[in-house]
Amino acid sequence: MEFKKFKLIKQMQSTIKKEFIFLLFAAVITSSCRKIFNLPKEKEYLSNNVNFANKILEPVLGRTNLIGGFNGDNSTQPIHFEIVNARYGDGRPVTDIFQKAQTYVWTAAYTGTEKSLAEIEAKRHLEEHPLFEIRSSGEFIMWPSATNDLVTPRPADSTNYPQDTRFFDVKITNTGGERLIRDFQIRPWRERPYDPADDMNLYTGGPAPFPETPYNVLSRNYIRPSRMDNVVGDSTDIDLGNDNYHRNNVLVYIRPFTGGNGHSLRFKVLNKDSVAIDPALFNETEWVRLVHGFNLVKTKEYVQYDVAYPIPLVNLSTIYAPGGSNAYIELKYSRTGFGQQRVTTVLGLNFGIYRAGDWEIVFHFRKDNPRFKDE
Known part of the structure; x- marks a missing residue:
């Protein structure tokens, strides 16, 4: 058996060697023919259908x-x-x-x-x-x-x-x-420093009217959360996510703020009286993984990071931007609901910010405060 294997290997080596010599000979002959008969070099191709x-x-x-x-x-x-x-x-x-x-x-x-x-x-x-x-x-x-x-x-x-x-x-x-x-x-569109920019008129840069009443100068469109799970009104006992598009129960503002260091990003939640809600109440939020930011500062009114702009920095899927083209955040808290079941509330937002500066993202509960207490 060993002799047969050795013989087979020698035959394969001989075949490969012969094929290599043949290809080398063919290349030499082709090159010689071009020189002897003055044949033109192969011309590169540019299609008429580019x-x-x-x-x-x-x-x-x-x-x-x-x-x-x-x-x-x-x-x-x-x-x-x-x-x-x-x-x-x-x-x-x-x-x-x-x-x-x-x-x-x-x-x-x-x-x-x-x-x-x-x-x-x-x-x-x-x-x-x-x-x-x-x-x-x-x-x-x-x-x-x-x-x-x-x-x-x-x-x-x-x-x-x-x-x-x-x-x-x-x-x-x-x-x-x-x-x-x-x-x-x-045909360039004017700058949109952030996305979503539902609150902005794409042609003028001014406030956007509500899409269903575009000619009513008093109507306004707003940015709304991308996700609202189990967001219960404290006094109304209704799901604030139902029909939020028309009722504007919870709105989002993406706006500059003063007093930052030029590369800050701040998150804030406001109640129906426009008073800041303590971020500590959002007890399930992974603040250290919320955005690709550093030097986290948490107060009773906001959470702030040092960040590099734009956000996201590149079109790459990461834990901060699962789809690549937009960053994604979730503010979450849990409480005991009816039947002693644990209920998790989620406010989510897909977003991008394309101009460096000091920006804040604000969730505003306009008509009722969120319920934090247990049932």
């Missing part, structure tokens, strides 16, 4: 926007992309989106496990980039340095006239040829 999935780009100013969708149709890589002939619909040249500004660029991977602000900041640095550009992958990027001050957003009256619309073409080249894809449009 295209983009979307030619109308609608980035939101003030945050990182990655817009993809390039289809090379098996064209030879690398491919070079260039934005050309940027103009408004009336022929005026477009220059504002190409001005340069400093923006954060990651030099090491963010994981969500960093132990300090310093560790996070060591993984990114400022670079100068055009506000809008196309990458070597064919992906468009609008950097967060593109703000309302530098780039005029779409008209506040929601019109879409050609003279207000930026057009451009994209020149695509490799050594196999050149293609020009015409008439892209870029």
Whole structure:
């Protein structure tokens, strides 16, 4: 048996050696034939069908926007992309989106496990980039340095006239040829410093009317919790989560506050008299894991962290941002309900904050206070 195994191995080695010699010989012959007969080198290929999935780009100013969708149709890589002939619909040249500004660029991977602000900041640095550009992958990027001050957003009256619309073409080249894809449009939305921004008119930046009464100037829309479980009114004994959309029992405000250090995030809960509820009553809340923050400060009115902005820092699923695109928090408490069953109340919110500063997220019980006492 050992002799047969040895013989089989020797045969396999001989076969591999012969195949290698044949391939090497074929390569030499092919190269020699090209030289002898003066055959042209193989030409790179650029398909006539290269295209983009979307030619109308609608980035939101003030945050990182990655817009993809390039289809090379098996064209030879690398491919070079260039934005050309940027103009408004009336022929005026477009220059504002190409001005340069400093923006954060990651030099090491963010994981969500960093132990300090310093560790996070060591993984990114400022670079100068055009506000809008196309990458070597064919992906468009609008950097967060593109703000309302530098780039005029779409008209506040929601019109879409050609003279207000930026057009451009994209020149695509490799050594196999050149293609020009015409008439892209870029229609930037004005900055939304936070999400959800249900309380904000996306065109004007002012207060948003209630969607069911859009022409009533006195109506207002609000941010509401993403999740409300077992939120019982203390005096009404009703589930405050039922029909919260119309009744506005519990609202959320995402707003700046004064007196922070420039990179603070604060959480607060207000009762129906707009008085702060002691965070200690939310006895099931995992405060140390609520957000990717540091230097936790807890008072009888709020809980505050030092954080790095934007939130979330990148589109990556972590314990703080399970879906990647938004952070998620839960304020929870438990109490004894009827039948001596333990009842857990949950206030949840999916959110993002895209402008550095001192921000607070406030849950406001407007019509009844939450019940904390046991039944």
